[in-house]
Amino acid sequence: MRLDPFYRLLISRIRESLREPEVLFWVFVFPMLLAVGLGIAFRNKPQEQVSIAIAEGPRAREVATVLEADPQLIVRISNEEDARSELRLGKVALVVVPREPYEYRFDPTRPEAEVARVHVEGVLQKAAGRKDAFDAVEIEVSGPGARYIDFLIPGLLGMNLMSGGMWGVGIAVVDMRTRKLLKRLIASPMRKSEFIAALMMSRVVFMLGELVALLVFGFLFFDITVRGSITATVLVGLLGALTFGGIGILVASRAQRMETVSGLMNVVMLPMFLLSGIFFSTDRFPEMMQPAIQTLPLTMLNDALRAIIIEGHTLVSQAWEILGLSLWGGSSFLLSIKWFRWT
Amino acid sequence: MAPMQAAIRCRDLAKTYDGKVEAVRGIDLEIGVGECFGLLGPNGAGKTTTVEMLVGLLVPTRGEIAILGKRWGEDDDAVRQRLGISLQETKLADKLTVEETVILFRSFYDRRRSVQEILELTGLTEKRSSWVSKLSGGQRQRLALACALVGDPELVFLDEPTTGLDPQSRRHLWDVIRDFRREGKTVLLTTHYMEEAERLCDRVAIVDHGKIIALGSPRELIQRLGGDHVVELEVNDPVRIAIEDLEKLPSVSRSYREGDVLGLAVKEVHLAIPALMAYLSERGSELEHLSTRHASLEDVFVSLTGRHLRDG
Numbered sequence: 310m311r312l313d314p315f316y317r318l319l320i321s322r323i324r325e326s327l328r329e330p331e332v333l334f335w336v337f338v339f340p341m342l343l344a345v346g347l348g349i350a351f352r353n354k355p356q357e358q359v360s361i362a363i364a365e366g367p368r369a370r371e372v373a374t375v376l377e378a379d380p381q382l383i384v385r386i387s388n389e390e391d392a393r394s395e396l397r398l399g400k401v402a403l404v405v406v407p408r409e410p411y412e413y414r415f416d417p418t419r420p421e422a423e424v425a426r427v428h429v430e431g432v433l434q435k436a437a438g439r440k441d442a443f444d445a446v447e448i449e450v451s452g453p454g455a456r457y458i459d460f461l462i463p464g465l466l467g468m469n470l471m472s473g474g475m476w477g478v479g480i481a482v483v484d485m486r487t488r489k490l491l492k493r494l495i496a497s498p499m500r501k502s503e504f505i506a507a508l509m510m511s512r513v514v515f516m517l518g519e520l521v522a523l524l525v526f527g528f529l530f531f532d533i534t535v536r537g538s539i540t541a542t543v544l545v546g547l548l549g550a551l552t553f554g555g556i557g558i559l560v561a562s563r564a565q566r567m568e569t570v571s572g573l574m575n576v577v578m579l580p581m582f583l584l585s586g587i588f589f590s591t592d593r594f595p596e597m598m599q600p601a602i603q604t605l606p607l608t609m610l611n612d613a614l615r616a617i618i619i620e621g622h623t624l625v626s627q628a629w630e631i632l633g634l635s636l637w638g639g640s641s642f643l644l645s646i647k648w649f650r651w652t
Numbered sequence: 653m654a655p656m657q658a659a660i661r662c663r664d665l666a667k668t669y670d671g672k673v674e675a676v677r678g679i680d681l682e683i684g685v686g687e688c689f690g691l692l693g694p695n696g697a698g699k700t701t702t703v704e705m706l707v708g709l710l711v712p713t714r715g716e717i718a719i720l721g722k723r724w725g726e727d728d729d730a731v732r733q734r735l736g737i738s739l740q741e742t743k744l745a746d747k748l749t750v751e752e753t754v755i756l757f758r759s760f761y762d763r764r765r766s767v768q769e770i771l772e773l774t775g776l777t778e779k780r781s782s783w784v785s786k787l788s789g790g791q792r793q794r795l796a797l798a799c800a801l802v803g804d805p806e807l808v809f810l811d812e813p814t815t816g817l818d819p820q821s822r823r824h825l826w827d828v829i830r831d832f833r834r835e836g837k838t839v840l841l842t843t844h845y846m847e848e849a850e851r852l853c854d855r856v857a858i859v860d861h862g863k864i865i866a867l868g869s870p871r872e873l874i875q876r877l878g879g880d881h882v883v884e885l886e887v888n889d890p891v892r893i894a895i896e897d898l899e900k901l902p903s904v905s906r907s908y909r910e911g912d913v914l915g916l917a918v919k920e921v922h923l924a925i926p927a928l929m930a931y932l933s934e935r936g937s938e939l940e941h942l943s944t945r946h947a948s949l950e951d952v953f954v955s956l957t958g959r960h961l962r963d964g
Contacts, residue, residue, distance in 0.1 A: 317759040328747040488743035498732040
């Protein structure tokens, strides 16, 4: 491989991408918009208050006063008939009927009803004289590091490395093939290794841009910091970019038309979008699917990124993921060398 | 006399696609160093397939190829260093400038001409900073030529270099090719414009249905028609005239029929026309149209195939 052709091919590739405004949008702006949107939608809110009703009766007033002292509860007094219909309509989560024995009417399938029951029971029993069996200290942990956005940012990074690698490499290759530019290049004394290396290197350059953009964005807007080493993060990002670049070349190795390659890309990427833990944990899927899910390259990439960025683990602890990604990338590469069509 | 060194040599070259479409059916060529050689033929004659086999992009179904004395697979890198290629329908990257494109192709070659020089040669200096997407058809073809010439090649392959260009752009491109030839370089070009072949090429092979049907200098091929002039006539009763009779007229060497038009290859127009008139009036045929012109390669093609080049 000669340096000058490699450098010229790389520069051309980067120039072409940067001169394509849509590319900049999808690569840099879109993940940030996604982070902002999802960050707002799933921000950790203080526990919401729940409404409860107390059925009218001789002790209703007294019970209401006790319960109103709890900040979590919004209390109203209704006659028993009205209270039942309010419960049915979901206006209140729980109805307290203050007689002997006390009645709590609620629908246990509604989570806020359970919250209301626990609160009401606790407050009333305490007011009636129950003593705590032991003392407990409450420590709140919803600070940076444990929020949804902390989970999301590494996932978005992984997603970006996947779609950037696949589209960035695959579309470029098929575009050049339909233009017969690949044929023209291979008719010149350009070496295949120079072309492939430049293509991969352009992914690495963009990967660095994407990584820095998302991490800086996360730091500025959501106060997210990388707990592991930056070097480890970059190295995993590099491996991710190369792996998906390799898969991108494989998918594009023979396609003669844009429609074909877009279809193939979507077939390859869709399962990973859904299953690989970009937006929520892969644990949500049934046990029997786990072996398949855990072998997807994006799952490995996301797991490694989260382990390093959120949990501060070392690169060595991610050896399994790194090996898996290397196998995916390496075998895609070898297959595409076998299958690749320049014409 | 020592045999002329061949820049391109191929023997019994053939290509059959998918086991059935015979695009090229046995072509022999020997093109000397310094020659400008034209493959002339209608669209679909097999010119592009031939060129792509010669430049090593397509594997022939059978036959042998030697480019600059080497077969493909022997030392491809070294051979490619000495070739310049412009393929049909290549669309260079839209979002690179003219200069960036030339610099990119230049980087592949060991011997390089300066970017400045190549842009001047192809008349693209003013367009150097324009994106390829903003170029006209003629400018794109010149850029393709610039990319073919930037490695200072000994031999260039130009597949349909002027197709789709207006006459002015075409002439401009011819000038560039002529300048290149003055340096003693070899050119193989394909075209379906006979005028282009006549103006540029030392020798021409007329290709039809995957075979060479005539080979020689444009001058020779035209002379083989039997005269420098062509007389074309239309009469009210063309079917009743036997073209063999027309060949017996003085100074007429060949005759042919192409639809309703009768054509004669004529050496001396002033001898042939009066005799033709006498013949027609004797038969009672009425002349509807008559024209004379210098013979061209187009006439050679028509006389060989009964079709025009443009008809395909």
